[in-house]
Amino acid sequence: MRRRDFLTGMGAASLAGCATTGSVAAPETSQAPYWTQFAPVRSSMNRVTRTLVGLRPYRPQGYRLGWEYMGDKTVVHSYGHGGCGVTMSWGTAVVAADYASEAGHEDVAILGCGVQGLTTALTLARRGHKVTMYAAELPPHTTSNIAGVLWMPTTYFDREVATPEWQAWDRALVRMAWLGFIPYVNRPGYGVYWADHHNLGPREPRAWTQGLPGGDDIYPELTRTIGPGNLFAYDYQQRFKAMIIDPDYYLDAILQDAQTAGARIVQREFSDLSEVLALPERTIVNCTGLGAGALFGDESMYPVRGQLTHLLPQEDINYSYVAPTENGVLYMFPRNTGIVLGGTTDYHEWDRTPNPAEITRMVEGHAELAGRLSV
DSSP: OOHHHHHHHHTGGGGTTSSOOOOEEOOOOSSOOGGGGSOOOOOOGGGEEEEEEEEEEEOTTOOEEEEEEETTEEEEEEEOOTTOTTTTHHHHHHHHHHHHHHTTOSEEEEEOOSHHHHHHHHHHHHTTOEEEEEESOOTTSSGGGGOOOBSOOOSSSOTTTSOHHHHHHHHHHHHHHHHHHGGGTTOTTSOEEEEEEEEEESSOOTHHHHOSTTOGGGSTTOEEEESTTSGGGOSEEEEEEEEEEOHHHHHHHHHHHHHHTTOEEEEOOOSSHHHHHTSSOSEEEEOOGGGHHHHTTOTTOEEEEEEEEEEOOOTTOOEEEEEEETTEEEEEEEETTEEEEEOOOEETOOOOSOOHHHHHHHHHHHHHHHHGGGO
């Protein structure tokens, strides 16, 4: 199975010419900053519609993407994507589908109905496989449904733990995943669209010297600026067009696509590995996310808790940002279903009860940032 070799070699050439690389620009001095045209986010407690808590399936050495024999079964693994399961789906899920196809069996079982399972099922069904998805939860009740999602893969592995080989492979998959989402942008019903995104900071980010994940050239209109002309008057800014993916739309659409292609669903859960290996399919793709830790004995897996508060929608918000503040990191992503406020990362935390103090921190923190637009 040579997929790893192929992807590692695709490198920079695969996307040459897709976008220009960023440059460092001087602060704007002769005219009003561009962001004075931005509408402020109306962040207040009386505009909160819901708060959701999700557990990211984190694996310090990076997601597991490979295959092994278990008795007469070929088991393909695709799990441990941290908070980037949606972002990476058109990279890792397609490779998982490749491994499953190469096993040589027509019938394939998919474990899990989050974005990794759905994308793998869709890919295999379109190739003519007889696909059955086995899952305890279906959209809109999966972990993938809770995600933000800004397309920019970050903080889903530990650079000190992941091997250089894995990181090189991941870079190719990042680029593959980006290409996979492009056909869905502005396609009716899928909830994928561009936003004017800003990575902000009080000091020069490491990415300025190392480049953004996958390479600077896949981030359209990328610029890097230093000075008071940046959004919210931050000293350092990376600005580019980024894809916002609304899972409330996207997962339903991908599920429907998979079913249209012939995939079927069996709603059930597995108490142990013996029940998995008793399935009739000879090829099994494990997309169980955090559940893979117990089901397949991966002791390196643990949750990273994330909390998102949603505000009423604002049609005039077409920008997004990630901003460190004195009270922690804050991020805002605009979606048709509402304005998403986030910024929590709690390692080894299993509690899924919303934290009222975090709701207040997010709502008040984003209100303070919005107030800077009028300064």
